[in-house]
Amino acid sequence: MSEQGAFFQSDRVDQRPMRHALLWRLAGYLRPQWAALLALLVLMALGAFLEVLPSELTLRLINRFMGQGSLKGAAPMVAGFFGVLIAGFLVSFARYFLLAKVGQKAMLDLRVQLFAHLMGRSTEFFHRNPVGRLMTRVTSDVQNLNEMFASGFVAIVGDALSLLAIVAWMFWTHPGMALVALGILPFLLVATEVFRRRAGEAFRETQRRYAAINAFLQEQISGMGLVQVNAQEAHSSQQFRNLNEDYFQAFLRTIFAYAVFFPVVEFITSGTLAALIFYAGFKLQAGAITWGLLLAFIQQSSRFFRPIRELAERYNVMQTALASSERIFRLLDNREEIPEAPGAKPAVFAGEIRFDEVTFAYEEGGRKVVRALSGLIPKGKRIAVVGHTGAGKSTLINLLMRFYDVHEGRITVDGVDVRELKIRSLRDLFGLVLQDVFVFSGTLRDNIVLDRPMDEARLTSVLEQSQLKDLVGRLPQGLDTQVGERGQKLSAGERQLLAFARMLYLEPAVLLLDEATANIDSETEAKIQTVIERVSHRLTTFTIAHRLSTIRDADEIWVMDQGALVERGTHDGLISQDGVYAKLVRLQFADGEAA
Numbered sequence: 001m002s003e004q005g006a007f008f009q010s011d012r013v014d015q016r017p018m019r020h021a022l023l024w025r026l027a028g029y030l031r032p033q034w035a036a037l038l039a040l041l042v043l044m045a046l047g048a049f050l051e052v053l054p055s056e057l058t059l060r061l062i063n064r065f066m067g068q069g070s071l072k073g074a075a076p077m078v079a080g081f082f083g084v085l086i087a088g089f090l091v092s093f094a095r096y097f098l099l100a101k102v103g104q105k106a107m108l109d110l111r112v113q114l115f116a117h118l119m120g121r122s123t124e125f126f127h128r129n130p131v132g133r134l135m136t137r138v139t140s141d142v143q144n145l146n147e148m149f150a151s152g153f154v155a156i157v158g159d160a161l162s163l164l165a166i167v168a169w170m171f172w173t174h175p176g177m178a179l180v181a182l183g184i185l186p187f188l189l190v191a192t193e194v195f196r197r198r199a200g201e202a203f204r205e206t207q208r209r210y211a212a213i214n215a216f217l218q219e220q221i222s223g224m225g226l227v228q229v230n231a232q233e234a235h236s237s238q239q240f241r242n243l244n245e246d247y248f249q250a251f252l253r254t255i256f257a258y259a260v261f262f263p264v265v266e267f268i269t270s271g272t273l274a275a276l277i278f279y280a281g282f283k284l285q286a287g288a289i290t291w292g293l294l295l296a297f298i299q300q301s302s303r304f305f306r307p308i309r310e311l312a313e314r315y316n317v318m319q320t321a322l323a324s325s326e327r328i329f330r331l332l333d334n335r336e337e338i339p340e341a342p343g344a345k346p347a348v349f350a351g352e353i354r355f356d357e358v359t360f361a362y363e364e365g366g367r368k369v370v371r372a373l374s375g376l377i378p379k380g381k382r383i384a385v386v387g388h389t390g391a392g393k394s395t396l397i398n399l400l401m402r403f404y405d406v407h408e409g410r411i412t413v414d415g416v417d418v419r420e421l422k423i424r425s426l427r428d429l430f431g432l433v434l435q436d437v438f439v440f441s442g443t444l445r446d447n448i449v450l451d452r453p454m455d456e457a458r459l460t461s462v463l464e465q466s467q468l469k470d471l472v473g474r475l476p477q478g479l480d481t482q483v484g485e486r487g488q489k490l491s492a493g494e495r496q497l498l499a500f501a502r503m504l505y506l507e508p509a510v511l512l513l514d515e516a517t518a519n520i521d522s523e524t525e526a527k528i529q530t531v532i533e534r535v536s537h538r539l540t541t542f543t544i545a546h547r548l549s550t551i552r553d554a555d556e557i558w559v560m561d562q563g564a565l566v567e568r569g570t571h572d573g574l575i576s577q578d579g580v581y582a583k584l585v586r587l588q589f590a591d592g593e594a595a
C-alpha cells in the first residue's frame with residue numbers, strides 16, 4: 001500500500017459509529033452554553049412563527065381589500081406586514097450570530113482540550129503518530145465539528161420548528177389544501193434518500209482526499225531542502241498532481257449528485273404547485289376557497305420545501321462531523337502517558353543516580369536495547385558514555401528523563417525509584433543538550449528563558465558562560481533578534497551554544513549532554529568545549545561522547561556495546577586495558593581525529 005493509502009486507512013473510521021454515544025458526548029461541549037442554547041431555541045420558535053405570519057397577513061389583506069375594491073383602512077395591516085418583515089430580519093440576525101458564537105466557543109474549548117491532551121502524551125505516542133495526522137485532528141477535524149454545531153445540531157431543530165409551524169398553519173387554514181401540499185412528501189423523501197446515499201459517500205471521499213493533500217504538503221514543505229538536494233522536484237510535483245487529480249474526481253462526483261438533486265427537487269416542487277393550483281381551481285369555482293388563501297398557500301409551499309432540502313444537506317455534514325468526532329475522541333481517549341505514582345515525591349539529588357540492572361526494549365517483546373546495565377552517577381562527577389552507533393547510549397537519557405520506563409531493574413535518585421518521583425521535579429533535575437537543538441520561532445531571549453521567570457542578571461551571566469555574548473553583540477537587535485522558524489537564522493554551532501544557554505538558565509543539578517556530531521567549525525567547537533569545562537566543575541555531567549578527545553578528563557567512562565556495559569574506567573585505565581575503548585580511540589585516530 002502506498003503511503004497515502006496508509007494515511008487513508010488509518011484515518012478511515014467506521015461509518016456507523018455508535019452515534020448516540022458520540023452525539024451525547026458532543027452535546028457535552030454545548031452544555032456549558034445552555035443559556036445561549038435556550039435563547040436560540042426561543043429565537044428559532046419565534047423565527048418559525050414569523051415565517052408563517054406574512055402568509056396569514058397576505059391572505060387577510062387580499063380577502064378583505066380585493067373584495068371591497070378599495071384599499072381604505074389597509075394601512076395598519078400593511079404596516080403590520082412590514083413590521084413582521086423587520087422583526088423576521090432581526091430574529092434571523094440574532095439567530096445567526098448566536099448560532100455561530102455557540103459553535104465557535106465549543107470549538108475553542110475542544111481545541112484547547114486537544115492540545116493540552118497532546119502535551120500529556122508519551123514520547124512513544126509521538127513516534128507512532130505522524131505530525132500531519134495530529135495536526136488534522138486539531139485543525140480540520142475540529143472544523144468539521146464546527147460545521148456540525150453551526151449547521152447540524154441546532155439548525156436541524158430550527159428547520160424542524162419551521163416545518164412544524166408551516167404544516168400547522170396549513171392544516172389550520174385549510175386541511176384539504178394542506179393534504180395536497182403534503183402529497184409531495186413521499187417523492188421528496190425518495191429523492192432525498194437517493195441523494196443522501198450518492199452524495200454522502202462522494203462527500204466523505206472528498207474529505208479523505210483533502211486530508212491526504214494536507215498530509216503530503218506538510219511532509220514535503222518540512223523536508224523541502226531534502227527534496228531539492230535530491231532533485232525530487234519532478235517526482236514530488238507528480239505525486240502532488242496525482243493527489244489533486246483524485247481530489248478533483250471525488251469532488252466532481254459530489255457536485256454531480258448535487259447537480260442532479262436540486263433540479264429534481266425543483267421539478268417535484270413545481271409538480272406540487274401545479275397540483276395545488278389544479279385543486280384550488282375547482283375549489284375556487286365552487287367558491288369553497290378564496291384567492292387570498294390560494295396565494296398564501298403557494299407562498300408557504302415554497303417555504304416548506306426549503307427546510308426539507310436543507311435537512312438532506314445537513315445529513316452529509318453530520319456524517320462527516322461524526323467521522324471527525326470519532327477520530328477526535330479516539331485521540332482524547334488515548335492514555336499513552338508516563339504514569340505518575342499516586343503519592344509521588346519531589347526529586348532530591350544530593351548523593352547519586354543509580355542504574356540498577358536496567359533492561360529495556362522500545363517495543364514489548366522487541367529487541368533489548370539496554371541489557372542488565374548497572375552504573376553510578378555520583379554527584380559532582382563527570383560520566384561519559386561511548387559506543388558504536390545504535391549501542392543504546394541515547395536510550396539511557398530517555399530512561400533517565402522518564403520519556404520511557406525501564407522494563408526490568410530500576411533507576412534511582414538518592415535511592416528512590418524514578419517511578420516514585422514527581423515527573424516534573426525529576427525532569428527539572430536535568431538540563432538536556434541534544435545534538436539536534438530545537439529552536440522555537442521567536443527571539444533569542446524567548447528561546448533561552450522559555451516560560452521561566454525573567455531574570456536579567458542571570459541572563460547576562462548565562463550569556464557570558466555559554467559564550468553567546470559575542471554573537472548577541474554582533475546581532476543588530478541583540479537578544480531581541482528573531483531566530484526564524486526552527487532557528488534557521490542560526491548556524492548549527494550557534495544553536496548548540498543557545499542550547500547551553502537555555503540549560504544554564506534552568507540551573508539544573510545534572511547536565512545531560514548528547515554531543516553534536518554535526519560539522520561545527522573549530523572556533524565554535526572550542527567555545528563549546530570551554531562551556532563544558534566550566535559547567536562540569538559545577539554540575540554533575542552525563543555525556544554521550546562522539547569525539548573521544550573531549551572526555552579524557554571524565555571521572556568514569558562507560559563503554560556500551562549492543563545495550564550492555566562492556567567496560568568502564570578512566571581514559572588511561574581503559575587504554576591500558578586495550579579493549580573496546582582502546583579500539584574506538586585508535587579508529588578515531590586513524591580517521592584523523594586527535595585522540
Ligand SMILES: Nc1ncnc2c1ncn2[C@@H]1O[C@H](COP(=O)(O)OP(=O)(O)OP(=O)(O)O)[C@@H](O)[C@H]1O
Pocket residue numbers: 127362363369387388389390391392393394395396
Ligand atoms: N523510538 C524508538 N523506537 C524503536 N527503536 C528505537 C527508538 N529509538 C531508538 N531505537 C533503537 O534503539 C537502538 C539504540 O538507539 P540509541 O539511540 O540509544 O543508540 P545510540 O547509541 O545513542 O546511537 P547514536 O550514537 O547513533 O546516537 C537503535 O538500534 C535504534 O534503532
